[in-house]
Amino acid sequence: MTHPVNRQIGIPCVMMRGGTSRGPFFLASDLPAVPAERDALLLSVMGAGNDLGIDGIGGGNPLTSKVAIVGPATRAGADVDYLFAQVRVQEGVVDTSPNCGNMLAAVGPFAIESGLVRAVDGVTVVRIHNVNTGKLIEARIQTPGAQVAYEGEAVIDGVPGTAAPIHLAFLDAAGANTGRLLPTGSPTDLIDGIAVSCIDAAIPVMLVRAADLGKTGYEPTDGFRSDRAFMARLEALRVEAGRRMGFPNAAGMVIPKPVLLAPPTRGGTLSVRYFMPHDCHRAMAITGAVATATACTVPGTVAAALLGGPLAMPGDVTFEHPAGRLTVRLEAGAGASGPGQSAPVAGILRTARRLFEGTVFARPSTPPRAAMAA
Structure with missing residues (x-):
């Protein structure tokens, strides 16, 4: 009989491609609320300790060692929260300082299919609060018959084939991490x-x-x-x-x-x-x-x-x-990011695809530091 402490931890997971990136998507409610516990679990899931992520589902490249965590919105004007995590498997580090716009492309479809956002017939607008930066992004998702469509004629370089278009609008991108468009105060x-x-x-x-x-x-x-x-x-x-x-x-x-x-x-x-x-x-x-x-x-x-x-x-x-x-596509925006500074609204076409869903397993404890350095 297996002792409970040795049992692996199963977490519901959906693997998705967003733009030219790929990674697991989790509901925030399925992960530990304490950041240190959450990060330890993600390191195990992604295969920390090996540059190929061989003991996890990391893809052996920074573009495929990304995680999206999605939950109900905690900010007025948003439909969902999206926390992005870059998992550096070789170093055993989870970095939540940046945002990822490619993974962002799959947040809307994931939120709709997870029941966080109700789709409408035609195009469903999902306003996404990026927790990493505190900024809002508007995603327009193709939802004929109130169902997410993945097949379509849109093409993006770096991804084979065609897919349904997803239009992203960064409504106030300036000062994402520093609060200023020009953090040093100078353009050069x-x-x-x-x-x-x-x-x-x-x-x-x-x-x-x-x-x-x-x-x-x-x-x-x-x-x-x-x-x-x-x-x-x-x-x-x-x-x-x-x-x-x-x-x-x-x-x-x-x-x-x-x-x-x-x-x-x-x-x-x-x-x-x-x-x-x-x-x-x-x-x-x-x-x-x-x-x-x-x-x-x-x-x-x-x-x-x-x-x-x-x-x-x-x-x-x-x-x-x-x-x-x-x-x-750049259009004049009203988002202020400091005296005399504002950033345009930036629009980009992306695509996404749901790849598989199921349960991913994490070890009951994090790998030893020696293994991470191996």
Whole structure:
């Protein structure tokens, strides 16, 4: 007979693809309310202690080591709460400082199918409170016959095939983590002689011209990891940018995210290489796209300078990324983020898919620290 202390812990779970990311979705009521207990459970579920997440359901890549936790809204004007967790399986760390806009695309469908939001025939609007940043995002979900539709004709680069469109609108993205669109007070700062722009809109980012770091900005994603000198320099810039943005422990956080910028080569607005922060994204993060697109409207930023001046609104910003293109629609918004600062409303097209549902199992205790370092 198995002793109760050795029994695994079963948690209801739905695996979903949101945009170009994938991960388990949980109802907040199915997880421990105490953050430390919740995080220990998530580490076990995702397979902490191994870079492949071999003893869990983590996908061996930051894009597939993400978790969404959804529950009833705790903020007026919202329909649901969404807490995002980036699980760093190798280090055994759960980071809830950032938001993830790709996983966000699946929050609306999950909320509807979990009974948190009642669907209407046609299109159901779900207003999502991102707990990580305190910001509101509006998702428009295709619900013919009051049922979530996953099949459709929408295409997003980085995901094979077509699917039903999901329209996301970031209503007031500025100051997501710092309370200010320009956390350092300046559109451009010099760090070790390199011009960078520190922007906080949906997520804090550090923008830098690829050429200033000896790169073209068109390199394949895997080529960066092997260039240890470049990665060390980028990390040093990121950590100092984080310090100036108000994150004294940025070395232990995934924010700010570094973004390399270069002129476009395929008819877009800018070429981008987005880091997460220690690996180059195979496409482009949605929150990173919102931040970078917003920077294009701010005079004096690295992004605006590459365009020859700030972008006028309404307008589209199309990013050329390793998997294709991503377009952000910008319209004037009223969200204030400091004296004389406001950010546009940013709209993005995404898709999502429900992959499987069932019970995922966690160990009754966290793995030993030695195993995590193995």
